Amino acid sequence: MAAPKIEKLLTPYNFTNKDNAGRIKYIVIHYVGALGGAEANCKYYASKYLGASAHYFVGFNGEVWQSVEDEDIAWHCGASSYKHAECRNSNSIGIEMCVRNKGSQSAESKDWYFEEATVNAAIELTKYLMQKYGVPASNVIRHHDVTGKICPNPYVYNSTKHTWDAFKKAISGGTEQKDSMTKITGKSEATAEQMTAYIKAKNGSVAQSVLDMIPLYLSEGEAENIRGDIAFAQSCLETGNFTFSGSAVELSQNNFCGMGVTQNGETGNSFKTPQLGIRAQIQHLKAYANTTKLKQECVDPRFDLVSRGCAPYVEYLGIQENPKSKGWAAGAGYGEKILKILDAIKETGSSQAGDGSPKPDETKKDDDFKEYLITTTCDVLNIRSGAGTDNKVVGAIREVAGKKNKYTIVEEKNGWGRLKSGAGWISLSYTKKVAASTGTTFTPYLITTTCDVLNIRSGAGTGYSVVGAIREVAGKKNKYTIVEEKNGWGRLKSGAGWISLSYTKKAS
Ligand SMILES: [Zn+2]
Numbered sequence: 391m392a393a394p395k396i397e398k399l400l401t402p403y404n405f406t407n408k409d410n411a412g413r414i415k416y417i418v419i420h421y422v423g424a425l426g427g428a429e430a431n432c433k434y435y436a437s438k439y440l441g442a443s444a445h446y447f448v449g450f451n452g453e454v455w456q457s458v459e460d461e462d463i464a465w466h467c468g469a470s471s472y473k474h475a476e477c478r479n480s481n482s483i484g485i486e487m488c489v490r491n492k493g494s495q496s497a498e499s500k501d502w503y504f505e506e507a508t509v510n511a512a513i514e515l516t517k518y519l520m521q522k523y524g525v526p527a528s529n530v531i532r533h534h535d536v537t538g539k540i541c542p543n544p545y546v547y548n549s550t551k552h553t554w555d556a557f558k559k560a561i562s563g564g565t566e567q568k569d570s571m572t573k574i575t576g577k578s579e580a581t582a583e584q585m586t587a588y589i590k591a592k593n594g595s596v597a598q599s600v601l602d603m604i605p606l607y608l609s610e611g612e613a614e615n616i617r618g619d620i621a622f623a624q625s626c627l628e629t630g631n632f633t634f635s636g637s638a639v640e641l642s643q644n645n646f647c648g649m650g651v652t653q654n655g656e657t658g659n660s661f662k663t664p665q666l667g668i669r670a671q672i673q674h675l676k677a678y679a680n681t682t683k684l685k686q687e688c689v690d691p692r693f694d695l696v697s698r699g700c701a702p703y704v705e706y707l708g709i710q711e712n713p714k715s716k717g718w719a720a721g722a723g724y725g726e727k728i729l730k731i732l733d734a735i736k737e738t739g740s741s742q743a744g745d746g747s748p749k750p751d752e753t754k755k756d757d758d759f760k761e762y763l764i765t766t767t768c769d770v771l772n773i774r775s776g777a778g779t780d781n782k783v784v785g786a787i788r789e790v791a792g793k794k795n796k797y798t799i800v801e802e803k804n805g806w807g808r809l810k811s812g813a814g815w816i817s818l819s820y821t822k823k824v825a826a827s828t829g830t831t832f833t834p835y836l837i838t839t840t841c842d843v844l845n846i847r848s849g850a851g852t853g854y855s856v857v858g859a860i861r862e863v864a865g866k867k868n869k870y871t872i873v874e875e876k877n878g879w880g881r882l883k884s885g886a887g888w889i890s891l892s893y894t895k896k897a898s
Contacts (some may be wrong), residue, residue, distance in 0.1 A: 394514050396446075397429070401436040402444035402785070406479075407812035408465035411682060412615045413575035414460065414523040416482035417516055417530045418467050419557070420444060421489045421542030422504065424848035424857050424887075428455040428488055434853030439795060439811055440877065441465065444484040449751045453509035460519070460636035460845050462812070469537040476530075477536050483519055484533075485511050487542055493856070495848070496885040502543040503550040506653040513560045520561065522681055524573040524702035527562040528578070535596055563671045571703040572729060574679035578608055580619035588735040592631040597641060602634045603664040610665070610672045612686055620704055621647070623732040647671040648719075649692060678707065678718060704728055759801060761810065764821040765794035771821075774812040784814045795877065796824055834883065837894040844894070845886040850879035857887045869897050 422431060428449030435443050436458045443464040447455045458464040466484030467477070487508050493501035516530055532554060533541035540546045545554040582605045589596050589604075604622065611618025625646040626632070634640050638651040643660040644667035659837035661667035670690040676682070677696035684693075700716040701707050708718040708724030716722065766787055773785040787796065799807035799818070806815045839860055846858040862868065872880035872891070879888045 392518075394454055394511065394518055396454045396456050396515075397432075399429075399436050400459065401432075401443055401457050402813060403439040403811045403835075404435050404441070404465060405458040405602045405812055406465075406810065408463050408480075409461045409599060410460045411523060411680070413463075413481050414483055415526065415529060416477040417525055418477065418482045418484050418533055418536060419512065419516070419531045419542055419545065420466060420484060420486045421504075421544065422447070422486050422500075423489070423497070423541065423543070424495075425491060425857055426488070426848055426853065427855075428453050430853050430855065431455070431486065431488070432457050434849070436850050436855060437851070438877070439797060446483075446485045446515060447488065447509050448485060448512045448515060449488050450490070450505050450508060452507035454511060460523070463739055466776040467533050467536045469539075473538045474531070474536045477531060483523075485512060485515060489542070489544070489611065494885055495887065497540050497543070499543070499550050499885075500547055504544055504552045506552075509557070513557060516561050521699060521702065524571070524575060525679075526571070530558070530561055539783055550618045555739075567884075571705050572701060572732075574617055574620055574675055574704055575682075575702065576613055576614075577618050578619040580609055580622075580732065582608055584735050584738045585619065585622050589626065589631060591738070592626070593633055596632050599641075599664065603668065604709065606665050607672075610669045613669075614672050614676050615682070616672050616676045616679060618672065619735065620728065620732060621675055622666070623728045623735060624675075624707075625671070626731050627727055645670075647674070649690075661689070669813065674718075674893055678702075679739075682840075699772045704732075720864055738842050761798050761800045763796045763798055763824050764798055764807070764818070765789075765824050766816075766818045766821050771816055773809065773816055774806075775814050777803035777808070777815045779817075781815065787816065806876065834871050834873045836869045836897040837872055837880065837891070838862075839889075839894050840895045841893045844889050845880075846882065846889055848862075848887050850876035850881070850888045852890075854888070860889065867897075 407874050424814050428447035431447045432455035436561065444460055444466045445456060445458045445460060445464045447457065448454065455710060460483055463483050464825055465479055467482065489502050489504060491501050492503065519531065532545055533539050534546045544550050544552060545557065558679045585604050586601055607618035607622040611621060628635055628648040629646055638656060639645045639648060639658045643658065643666050645658050645660060646667055648658060649670060650656065661670060666689050669686065671692055673684055673688060673690040677682065677693050677698055678701040680702060681699040697716050700714050701712055705725040706712040707718040708722065709715055709720050710722050712726060766789055771791055772783045773787065774781040776783050798810035800810045801808040805818050807818045809813050839862055842862055844860045845856045846860065847854040847889065848857050871883035873883045874881040878891055880891045881888050
């Protein structure tokens with residue numbers, strides 16, 4: 391399906407740099423919970439560090455604004471405790487739906503509702519992302535399903551004309567995708583040792599050159615975020631476990647996937663080196679698996695012949711099983727045959743002792759480091775691309791004296807700290823550690839305004855729309871209760887909205 395029109399205004403602050411689309415397993419639906427539109431939200435999240443974000447905002451007229459790249463992690467469903475066993479920021483895409491309100495704007499109000507255009511565009515965007523990343527309908531869930539939060543409010547109460555049931559039906563329409571399918575995009579699960587053990591067991595006289603090239607399946611796969619173990623299993627199928635008996639190609643062609651053998655009697659493509667042959671196979675798989683651009687130069691002579699993204703799953707590589715009747719091979723059950731081999735490969739290593747190969751997804755660096763919050767002790771602090779003054783300045787934290795924001799450090803090196811936002815590194819000599827203050831420990835307090843008219847906005851920042859105002863007669867100030875703080879803004883207990891705390895003072 392064609393991509394919906396997407397406006398991009400990426401936030402430089404509010405995301406974790408990951409550059410890995412293979413991480414995407416879930417799509418989480420939210421509502422904005424305030425009255426701003428998609429563009430205004432996108433601009434606000436791009437304006438400064440907020441400690442929260444989403445990949446997309448879907449607006450009142452169906453317009454779509456993107457704030458964080460799919461490959462990177464947005465901070466949309468993080469929590470201290472979860473209802474969902476697996477879905478997290480790290481393996482999901484977050485979509486925020488803009489919302490209207492006809493009365494009370496409290497979180498538990500039944501006055502929130504969606505515009506038809508917002509719902510339709512959110513469905514279209516979700517379906518597009520599902521197909522692009524092979525996310526099944528069962529993995530499209532609400533923020534509510536992840537943490538229990540009443541979000542998206544109209545899809546938790548289901549008391550307006552738009553219900554969650556209807557949304558799920560709409561995205562499930564047509565080609566129902568099963569949970570159990572195997573995505574071609576992503577990281578290998580089998581190791582080179584397992585593949586080597588498997589092929590030796592199946593083909594006692596396997597050529598040494600074949601054993602030598604097995605790691606290339608993993609490295610070439612990783613380069614394009616395609617599962618190299620699936621490619622290897624496919625090669626086992628196409629070459630008769632590298633015996634090439636009954637195969638149209640021979641070992642010297644470096645063509646391990648029957649590429650170009652479209653009818654009997656053809657000899658297929660040849661490649662200069664095993665590496666190029668494997669690279670072509672990986673690229674050809676990628677052509678089927680998704681619509682992401684190639685990272686390396688294209689060496690697959692048949693890449694452009696593929697209808698991109700028509701087979702996100704191994705199961706769909708067989709034309710007979712593919713809902714669009716497209717695919718790599720015509721024979722019945724082609725994908726199932728590959729998966730049977732893949733399962734056998736994965737079992738090979740697991741039954742052997744001493745297979746201590748690390749899982750590819752784990753980085754030990756961040757695991758034992760406990761992230762913490764800091765504020766700066768100077769007005770302007772350079773952000774650099776690495777830990778040290780010999781690295782390039784890529785930005786700066788600028789603070790107004792007396793009003794310091796908090797930043798999260800996720801890694802330390804030589805007295806430098808890496809910012810969680812992905813912006814870069816700062817010298818820790820100009821910072822001090824501070825305690826986290828949001829959420830559970832917040833004590834509500836009273837304020838009076840220090841001006842005659844103070845705007846109330848739908849969110850914490852001038853990027854949100856004005857929804858009202860506090861108007862006071864000089865000399866007669868009312869007191870208001872602040873129940874939450876964010877970036878110098880305070881949320882009114884009344885549910886009316888947010889006010890800038892710069893124009894208030896604490897009252898008793
Ligand atoms: Zn939410």
